[in-house]
Amino acid sequence: MRVLKGSSLGTMDAGELQAMRQAAGRVLIDVGTGDARTAYRIARERPDWLVIGLDPAWRRMVPTAVRSRRKPAKGGVSNLVLVSAVIEEPPQELVGLADELLVLMPWGKLLRGVVLGEADVCGGLRAVAKAGATVDVTVGTSIWRDPVPLEIRDLPELTPEYARDVLSDRLAALGWRITAADLVSSTAMERINSSWARRLGSGSAEVVMHLRAVAVPPARE
Ligand SMILES: C[S@@+](CC[C@H](N)C(=O)[O-])C[C@H]1O[C@@H](n2cnc3c(N)ncnc32)[C@H](O)[C@@H]1O
Structure with a gap:
């Protein structure tokens, strides 16, 4: 599926997502996440959850995607995935x-x-x-x-x-x-x-x- 990799779009395969899923106690999907700031905040508050933000307007998610890739001390989170998609056609992986x-x-x-x-x-x-x-x-x-x-x-x-x-x-x-x-x-x-x-x-x-x-x-x- 198409995901934000910093400031650009890349792909994440089912195996990569599955590994994150297995490490997480719970999965939350924020549909129509916009700038993804709420999804990011939840990911920080719940490091044991996998938080997925989904929105077709992927450029609005870029600042959050960039921030989430920093070192943890600088705001980075490893449990947030930002997906570019519409909910009418959800990626199969989800x-x-x-x-x-x-x-x-x-x-x-x-x-x-x-x-x-x-x-x-x-x-x-x-x-x-x-x-x-x-x-x-x-x-x-x-x-x-x-x-x-x-x-x-x-x-x-x-x-x-x-x-x-x-x-x-x-x-x-x-x-x-x-x-x-x-x-x-x-x-x-x-x-x-x-x-x-x-x-x-x-x-x-x-x-x-x-x-x-x-x-x-x-x-x-
Ligand atoms: C007003 S914004 C709200 C963003 C965020 N949830 C918030 O509370 O700040 C609505 C969002 O819904 C997204 N949206 C509209 N149609 C959508 C669809 N079919 N599937 C997923 N997201 C959609 C828009 O791209 C937009 O980012």
Whole structure:
């Protein structure tokens, strides 16, 4: 699969990844990782985990990729892999690998796919998950307040009611059972996971929709 090797793209084969996997107690995949700073922070906090950041916009991950290759005393981490890919077409090496998935503040195809429960995006997330893995999705609700960006004007707002009444059946058909769908303040986010909360910025007034689902066998139609 295509991974960041410092400031350029290279390849990582299944054997190399497998060795990292075997040395790790847990695998987390941060889907739509952006600049990969949250993935990097988690990798530093959890040296015994394998943390994988995935995003097609690989150039934004370069500063984090460069930093992660330094000596440990200078910020280097050996348990972070940054992959250039879209989740609709996950690299084969990642299939069935994740104990935990994050989708933090998605946009574009990733946002639409999650909010609408589309088969390509939610099926891709399911493909990289182990049975019983969790996915945590956070979306700032202010994107649905005026002025609403043109590209999401037709997108239903992700609310606890929408998750329960519309999304849960779509996700169940793709192998995800929703276990939590709540509006949370940034203070409450801090309690859920300080690493993600820092992504919002301290003191942010943003109310965030937090959705958690667990990977289960797909429901029959
Ligand atoms: C607003 S950024 C959030 C980045 C990061 N999660 C954070 O919280 O800082 C959304 C990211 O989703 C990525 N994205 C959009 N569509 C995607 C897809 N189909 N598969 C994977 N990532 C995608 C974008 O490239 C972008 O980097």
